[in-house]
Amino acid sequence: MHPYEVYDLREDDPFVLPGSECLKNLLGVSDTKTLNTLERQITGPMLLSLQQTPVEPTFDLAHLCKIHHRLFYRIYPFAGKVRNVEIAKGGRLFLPHGLIEKVSKETFEELKSENYLVGLQEDKFVERIGYYFGAINTIHPFREGNGRTQRVLIDQLAQKCGYAIRWSAMSGHAVAEASAALLAGDKTGKALAKLVSINLYRI
Ligand SMILES: Nc1ncnc2c1ncn2[C@@H]1O[C@H](COP(=O)(O)OP(=O)(O)OP(=O)(O)O)[C@@H](O)[C@H]1O
Ligand SMILES: [Mg+2]
Incomplete structure (x- = not known):
């Protein structure tokens, strides 16, 4: 497992099985490696089902919660629920959990005020999608499964604007x-925009 895949450990994390590093789960698994393998196996088909029958794209925190629930309801008791603990990667904290609702509201209102990026020229679209991708990533609403x-x-946002992004061509490390x-x-999300720009297709 690469370091970017795991959150920094906290001793008092209520989401982790006591005396272990493994997240509490509905699969009866107590080691992270097995959990990750099963998690990928279960969420793979769920990702396809989300393409075939997408959740209603309301572009707000509830939208993220619905997607998270569809992906993880068989795996985690917290599927679809906003985290109530702080999390960090690489020694840096994501948004404090008490601000998730407020900042999500502000972010998605800003997106709405830009008419969900519909009709932008490709270079501008990429710049703004990098910004929103970055803003949502900084919120990191869930204890696991944010990516x-x-x-x-x-x-869903790209599709509304006539684009598709080929995530599979990006390495997890690069993202x-x-x-x-x-x-x-970097509040602009410039590095993310660059990654998107080289993996963007018109549909
Ligand atoms: N050091 C970091 N700082 C900020 N964001 C990070 C860092 N490392 C990874 N990320 C982001 O966090 C996401 C992973 O979050 P999380 O592990 O909750 O979700 P996931 O669905 O399991 O991840 P994955 O993207 O690997 O499928 C990545 O996709 C990336 O966007
Ligand atoms: Mg993960």
């Missing part, structure tokens, strides 16, 4: 590096 959840929402730049202070 997959936010990609589904970004896909993690570009995402890390945000927690380090």
